[in-house]
Amino acid sequence: MDLAIIKTIVAGATIVLGAIVPAASIGFMSSRAMEAIGRNPEAAPRIQTAMVLAIAFLEAIAIYVLVIALIVKFV
Amino acid sequence: MNISLAAEKIFHLYSFPLTNSLITAWLLVLTIAIFLIIISKSLTKLVPSGMQNFLELIIESLLKLFDQVTQDRKLTKKFFPIVGSIFIVVILSNWTEILPGIGSIGLKENHHLLPLFRSPSTDLNFTAAIAISAVLSIQFFGIVLIGLFKHLGKYFNFKNPIKLFVGLLEMVSELAKILSFSLRLFGNIFAGEVLLLVVAFLVPFIAPLPFYFLEIFVGFIQALIFSMLTLVFLTAAAKIEEH
DSSP states (O other): OOHHHHHHHHHHHHHHHHTHHHHHHHHHHHHHHHHHHHHOGGGHHHHHHHHHHHHHHHHHHHHHHHHHHHHHHHO | OOOOSSOOEEEEETTEEEEHHHHHHHHHHHHHHHHHHHHHTTOOOSSOOTHHHHHHHHHHHHHHHHHHHHSOHHHHHHHHHHHHHHHHHHHHHHHGGGSTTTTTSEEEETTEEEESOOOGGGSHHHHHHHHHHHHHHHHHHHHHHHOHHHHHHHHSOOSSHHHHHHHHHHHHHHHHHHHHHHHHHHHHHHHHHHHHHHHHHHOOSSTHHHHHHHHHHHHHHHHHHHHHHHHHHHHHHTSOOOO
16 A cells, blocks of 8 residues: 555544544533532632633643644655 | 645755744744834823723733732732733734735745745744743742742652652653643644645635634634643742642
8 A cells, every 4th residue: 555545544543543532531521610610600710710721731632642643644 | 735744944044944934933023022112102191092001901801810820919920921921922923824825925846835924833843942931930930939949849859759759750740741832832723724724725715714713712722721821830839839
């Protein structure tokens, strides 16, 4: 098989497999944050700040996978 | 359609290669500096109006936002130079990738277009430089605010073997912070640029509009995340842990 074809397939498979766990974790964590806000609406700004920060950390994992996929495809 | 991970070199200046993202970064910083110098000549009204009002709005919103993390106005004012600068430079550099002309105006080079301008955040050098400065400033403020021995005591904790191990892991985590800051910003903005290129290549009219909205939003969020994470680590470095 051509190297270009292998690169494309591997890049696609990398991002598909690597984005499953970050997506599931972000969904799980946001649902817990919504529950907490619903239980205590006064603390909503503090919970929101902490939630956005935690989502940034989780999303960074998905971005690492994306960067690897980009490197495989374009370098 | 050529997508290149590394920034393309335009020309060499006495064997120092000038890439298109470096040229755009210089233009961006020059524009900000000239704008602020011109504005600062007329910043004398006590009741602000016009551009002074707008700038004061930005500064006050940023201070209020950072107050939510530090819970202390004095600490916010101390950290505001580094964290506010990171926010403003990163958000403007993220938003340059939406401007018309970035990535499309360039030189022709054997059937490929060599773009003259490219958003600085799509260059790993730029994001790594900001990440290294942010992490070094965290160490610097830790030493200045609570003293050298208390700061080093967070990493070299000889009370029991478990705390020693955790301290060494904290040192490794500092290196991981540099990597994570730079790759997060680079990955988001570079992927956004590739997305805009591909969508504009497929359907040039009307369809790219939602993706431009997405990129405006992502650029703002990434700048916010970078500055807020730096602020969180700075606040943690300024406090002595109590159990």
